[in-house]
Amino acid sequence: xxxxxxxxxxxxxxxxxxxxxxxxxxxxxxxxxxxxxxxxxxxxxxxxxxxxxxxxxxxxxxxxxxxxxxxxxxxxxxxxxxxxxxxxxxxxxxxxxxxxxxxxxxxxxxxxxx
Amino acid sequence: xxxxxxxxxxxxxxxxxxxxxxxxxxxxxxxxxxxxxxxxxxxxxxxxxxxxxxxxxxxxxxxxxxxxxxxxxxxxxxxxxxxxxxxxxxxxxxxxxxxxxxxxxxxxxx
Numbered sequence: 001x002x003x004x005x006x007x008x009x010x011x012x013x014x015x016x017x018x019x020x021x022x023x024x025x026x027x028x029x030x031x032x033x034x035x036x037x038x039x040x041x042x043x044x045x046x047x048x049x050x051x052x053x054x055x056x057x058x059x060x061x062x063x064x065x066x067x068x069x070x071x072x073x074x075x076x077x078x079x080x081x082x083x084x085x086x087x088x089x090x091x092x093x094x095x096x097x098x099x100x101x102x103x104x105x106x107x108x109x110x111x112x113x114x
Numbered sequence: 115x116x117x118x119x120x121x122x123x124x125x126x127x128x129x130x131x132x133x134x135x136x137x138x139x140x141x142x143x144x145x146x147x148x149x150x151x152x153x154x155x156x157x158x159x160x161x162x163x164x165x166x167x168x169x170x171x172x173x174x175x176x177x178x179x180x181x182x183x184x185x186x187x188x189x190x191x192x193x194x195x196x197x198x199x200x201x202x203x204x205x206x207x208x209x210x211x212x213x214x215x216x217x218x219x220x221x222x223x224x
Contacts, residue, residue: 002156033211042216043157043202056211090156102148103212106154 003027004106006091012112017078021109024074025093031055032074033094033103034066038087049074050097081113116141118215120203126221127193135188135218137203147179147186148212150202157202160188193222 003026013019025032034046045058049068060066063081068074078085088108094101117140141146148166150157161170174193179186179216181207190197202220204212 002158004156035214043204043214045211045213048211058211064187088155101206102159102162105150107156 002104004091004093004104006089006106006109007038008109009107010110010112012114013044013081015081015083015113017065017081017113018077019081019111021076021078021089021091021111023074023091023093024073025091025108026104029093029104030072030096031094031101031103032068032072034074034076034091035090035105036087037090037108043090049114056095063100066080070097078111083113086111086113116205116207116213118203118205118213120201120215120218122218123216124219124221126223129193129195129222129224131193131222132191133190133193133220135190135201135220136182136185137187137201137215138185139183139203139205139213141205141207141213143208144181144184145206145208148204148206149177149186149188150204152200152202152217153198160201190220193220195222195224198222 005024031050033048045062048056066076090108092103092105094103121136149160161177163179177188200217202217204214
């Protein structure tokens, strides 16, 4: 158990809908990362927050957004869902937001869009 | 853009064999290279390497970084069926995010 908690574990929803994935980082970690993992593309970095502020942005679609709250938990919002958004969404956390840190992953939220 | 390439993509070995997994990278202002093991879901951390030539070891697993060649290897000796997993290599550079390779799928058979 990495200490990173993600909910829900599984989610099935229809195209066009909107979902919110939730993440609680390890105790003491200030930085949260979101990754998307699909079968054909491996782990793709979406976005990073550090202590409530956006720190780095990857290949995140405009239909997706995220935020980190004062208690450091984070949410990833996915809207106007398409079939291709079906994937495993990981949250990870690290102590600081600087390079060279080990990041620890949650168990992931498996999203299926039908 | 940072890039990580792992080889082979997939590997099937017999229990007891030794395997070597490869990772090569291109990254701006390299900071560290990390290895993760992914079984069913969450990638679990194995090693972080920052200095060239220093071997990190944990039981039957070991890894070395070659900063001159921009690569790293992960060795697993006396493989067991429990080693079956996807092994992911990731690098961090100027940005704190990790860039992952697509992984090597290792299957250890009896």
